[in-house]
Amino acid sequence: MSTPTLLRRRYVSKSVVVQQSSVPPGYRRNSLLAWAHDETGTLDIRHALTTDTISDALMIGELVQLVNAGVLSGQQQFEDAAIGLILTCGDSPDSCWQAFYKNSLAELESGRSPFAPIHRRALSLLRGSHVLEVGSCFGFFALRAAAAGFNVSACDISPGAVTLLGTAAGHLDLSVHTQVGNAVELPYPSDSADTVTLIHLLEHLTDQVDVAIDEALRVARRRVVIAVPFEEVPSPHFGHHQQLTSETLVTWAAHADHRGARIFTDHGGWLVLQPPCV
Structure with a gap:
């Protein structure tokens, strides 16, 4: 190539x-x-x-x-x-x-971005002081969480995206701890973050969604926040592989080891899980 x-x-x-x-x-x-x-x-x-x-x-x-x-x-x-x-x-x-x-x-901060309501909802769901964003891509959510005062870590499977986020955080004088990492094998100890987010990530996976959710629950002390788009047809140009519905979220919750689940709709679907240790 x-x-x-x-x-x-x-x-x-x-x-x-x-x-x-x-x-x-x-x-x-x-x-x-x-x-x-x-x-x-x-x-x-x-x-x-x-x-x-x-x-x-x-x-x-x-x-x-x-x-x-x-x-x-x-x-x-x-x-x-x-x-x-x-x-x-x-x-x-x-x-x-x-x-x-x-x-x-x-x-995003002004609300002019179509993704702004998703960020606003995700920020409202964070608990504790330490947030881990899994599948951070450009890292806009990680940067906004850091600007809001959270201690933020972020990982992505793409080394290039991780480098861009680290550089951007430096230019913006924000602290974001970046690391290359796979959602199905997170490079973090158990119970090492208060909230773990998977924002518009799981639709990119062809399989091992349950593994990614289990990994997030392993690392989270207080909460796992999952957001997905609801599309009639998955968008191949965005790398989406799954058509997701509220029923999909119910199935994911049923397969996970947790102590409580909340499912709701707000510009797509949301699944909020309490880790079993809570």
């Missing part, structure tokens, strides 16, 4: 080319993005996003429009396009990522 390259606000991967530029003749426009296929069939996306405008919600909204138009397909191409938009919005990768984090957190 070829390594993506970045040069003069032009990002090239195996599946997509992304460039900050004016729109050439013959390109089709879809909201803020324009696109065409080059002579090799590679998707070429042009945009005018800058460090003032780039954000997670804006980026995802624009790319989902391309998915719905049949232009983007699959998780890898979606992720390549997303990284391309971020890295071509400014003069350097560091300035691009700093702007992406700053603007995305501002969207």
Whole structure:
């Protein structure tokens, strides 16, 4: 597999080319993005996003429009396009990522992001002082929990995502203890965090969901908080593999060793578990 390259606000991967530029003749426009296929069939996306405008919600909204138009397909191409938009919005990768984090957190805090209600509910469910976010991805929730005064740890299976989160936390002067880790084999001792969160993680697993929940219960002293999207069809571009319902959460709770479960709906499904030691 070829390594993506970045040069003069032009990002090239195996599946997509992304460039900050004016729109050439013959390109089709879809909201803020324009696109065409080059002579090799590679998707070429042009945009005018800058460090003032780039954000997670804006980026995802624009790319989902391309998915719905049949232009983007699959998780890898979606992720390549997303990284391309971020890295071509400014003069350097560091300035691009700093702007992406700053603007995305501002969207979440103001409520303008579609994910803001999920963060708001998750923050309200935290108990104790030490929070572990499992499957942190970019780590927006971990950063917001740290900003709210919690002692936060975060792990993700992607080393790149863990590095980005650690760097962002440093730029924002927030303390987040990051570590590469798999949800089905968490690199933490038993009873080492008050609350363990799995926010929009389990829909990415094809199996071993019960193992991931058991691991979270092992590490949590007081509470495990699980949130999942309810979709009519799982979104392959987001890497979702399961269609989940309230009945799914009931089944997960029935399979887990816990001392209490609460299931409810709020912008998706929620399962809150008390570890057996509580």
